[in-house]
Amino acid sequence: MALKIVVTAKRVEDPESKIRVKPDGSGIVTDGVNYKINPFDEIAVEEALRLKERHGGEVVVASIGGERSQTEIRAALAMGADRGILVRHDGPLDPVVVSALLAKVVEQEKPDLVILGKQSIDDDQNQAGQYLAERLGWPQGTFASKTESLESEAEQKKEPGLVLSADGKALTVVREVDGGVETLELGLPAVVTTDLRLNKPRFASLPGIMKAKKKPLQELAAASLGVDLAPQVVVKRLSEPPARKGGVKVADVEELWKKLHDEAKVL
């Protein structure tokens, strides 16, 4: 029951980096900022690898961006993915364009499953997977999670949270929604987006990193794919939110109570 899976690996600012806006509001200051795979995409790669380990198949990593996005593809290959596709595009993107380009990758690869992060931590849009599913006419399982905690035995054993049916034609997805947890069954092919608690991604091993250098990485020029590359969602200006002033430290519970009761009047 081999599964062919396409996963995404977007290059984003490391979440630990301090993000500052340029004085003219045209972008963010990139000096001293580190880059890595979007953490949700890392979870997508991990899930794809676990599914492959259980069912066999192939994991193809796709990224859209400039030449430097090769680094993130190689990082996913070092985790264990089989080969990469870089859709070369320099310049701004939005989920409309990204999903159109990913649909071209899907057309080429014809996978059973596409797994993306639920959102990228730079633009925080949470859209690309859903757009892609609609473009393809496929079912979607967003915010995929699993029942067990990230410290459970199943997680230690690296079991996939996505469960393939016995006939290999459907996938059961546990989703994090407001007010509880929902379980859906999706007929394959399908699109899944990952939430934080689907798994704990593995680290790349040194042999993995060495092997990754030799794995195939195909480059496609975005401009040659017949997709309108003009972003429809345009960021006009960036600014920093008003800073919240730190307040005072109180000596004890007595003083805290007084402050909340008499000064802030919230209790």
Place this chain on the structure above:
Amino acid sequence: MSNVLIVAEQGGGQLRKATLHAISAGRALAARTGGALHVALLGQGVRPLADALAATGAEVHVADAPALEHPLADAWAPVIAEIAKACGAAYVGAAATAQGKDLLPRVAARLGAGMATEVLGFGGDGAAVTFRRPMWAGNVLAEVEIATPVKVFTVRATEFPAAEPGAGKGAVHEVAVQVPAGLRTRHVAFREVKSERPELTEARVVVSGGRGTKGDFKPVEALADALGAAVGASRAAVDAGWVPNDWQVGQTGKVVAPDLYVAAGISGAIQHLAGMKGSKVIVAVNKDPDAPVFQIADYGLVADLFQALPALTEKVKASK
């Protein structure tokens, strides 16, 4: 026509309050563009909820069918897209809940529309609307323009007031639903996280616990119950399986803006702050005097939460 369509959310026979906040965002947009406000209500057996929505002055379109019992994006998106076309909507929006975020991008793709997620407010002049939204975990505010004829968005409920009944009452229209053929999504189960406490995103007071609780949320819950507050948690506490996922506050959890937010044993990672820094008053209780949470807390108490929280709980009880 620059009409506005807001997609309502319901569950357990009730409208979700976030919908009323989205409606007031829709009303503000309609006032800007000179269009009318419409609401789409989908589900099974939802017709009785339509009157409450119509009371806000909106025209309500009800799609009531067994095939729409669960909010499956691929079943709902075509129905919403048809309603949007039929009512000439140039703007289609919803609350930025899990359902709104799952559904609206699919609707947008169907309408050939660009979309803005988690909108905090509207800018621009007159009918030339721009959308203000957070990026990089709320560390950056962006002003975004959508170039497509139809514009789709979700709004952060805490940034808009709940819609009150309007001057006039809108009409209720029944929508004939075509059951989508060949649907490959099946709803299997929903496991509700039941709580006697107020809903996290709507509570006036939220008490949250993090890694510092070491898995013992009793003092956090006791203080919350004394205050009639909701309980929240940091990602660390949720990942460890100490509390349900549904309690997570932060960039990837829920965004709250209560009058009072008490962070106990939470260091204050950027991702957590993104979900609570809109709170009016923030209290931090942490053993580590250098915890980043103290940089944004109005009142910080360097103390062991296992002593401080029960003491504060007693104070609250004694004052009643």
